[in-house]
Amino acid sequence: MSQDLSRIRAFVQVFEAGGFSAAARQHGRSKALLSKYVTDLEDYLGVRLMNRTTRKLGLTEAGEVYYREASQLLQQLDELDATISDQTAEPRGLIRISAPRNLGETALAPAIFAFLARNPLASVDLRLEDRLVDLVEEGIDVALRISVLADSSLIARKIADIGxxxxxxxxxxxxxxxxxxxxxxxxxxxxxxxxxxxxxxxxxxxxxxxxxxxxxxxxxxxxxxxxxxxxxxxxxxxxxxxxxxxxxxxxxxxxxxxxxxxxxGASLQAVFPHRRHLAGKVRALIDHLVDWFAIQPVR
Known part of the structure; x- marks a missing residue:
């Protein structure tokens, strides 16, 4: 399986770099090895993927279809690898949070600051404002909202009931x-x-x-x-x-x-953009908030 992935990755790298020499320089691999991997892949598939000339490299019709699917597959695998590593590591890096002002200043701030005290490699940008922010447009990792989820492009997790x-x-x-x-x-x-x-x-x-x-x-x-x-x-x-x-x-x-x-009634929800894999630092914060408010209900 690892050999298959190496061949697929070599094919994608060569096409995206515009040639074997450029791909070899960018990825620290030999030109001969990349050429062998692409040839092996073509032999295995029984179809030519690339048209090679001394001046230009292009994809065949079959190569275009294979590149489109293969590049998506490699991206998903890379995201999954990063996510799994992220989940097992200590939360680190900046988390951008949106929350309503009054609840943020009272119940949420102590809970979030307790998370930072336990995870010194993490930091937060806490934006307290009484408006419905566009998470994707404004680069927000998670919004803490008192509501029901209405936007189908977002997903949510319940944090606590709000009386x-x-x-x-x-x-x-x-x-x-x-x-x-x-x-x-x-x-x-x-x-x-x-x-x-x-x-x-x-x-x-x-x-x-x-x-x-x-x-x-x-x-x-x-x-x-x-x-x-x-x-x-x-x-x-x-x-x-x-x-x-x-x-x-x-x-x-x-x-x-x-x-x-x-x-x-309503509930406090953690709302975030729909992504295949949620960043480990965001997941850790949400888990912390669920545990926090299970012991200290929002009153």
């Missing part, structure tokens, strides 16, 4: 009353966070019955922090992540409602 609560200010409840069921919200002002998959139709479960309630109100935002600020201002009820809402609830500035019936 949510519907809450409103005491002043809002004095003006509009306390909702006793999800249906009561139809006539009450609500804050719509467009980051939520069903931001205009909140889902509930009551005694085994699942149902959705269309909601509306004076504010639409694309940030959970802004949604909570609108709720604090008394503008409506909002679905807010627990890690944001709990300090405000403890201070009496927000009141949780319908806790027993709300079904809407």
């Amino acid at each position: 949510h609560v519907i809450c409103g200010s005491p002043e809002l409840i004095r003006r509009h009353g306390l909702p006793r069921s999800g249906e009561d919200l139809k006539g009450m002002p609500c804050i719509l966070d467009t980051n939520m998959p069903s931001h205009a139709s909140w889902r509930f479960s009551d005694k085994g019955r699942h149902y959705s309630v269309p909601v509306s109100g004076p504010v639409r935002v694309n940030s959970p922090v802004a949604a909570m600020q609108a709720a604090l201002a008394g503008l409506g009820f909002a679905v807010v992540p627990l890690y944001l809402a709990e300090p405000m609830i403890a201070a009496g500035r927000l009141v949780p409602v319908l806790e027993a019936t709300m079904l809407e």
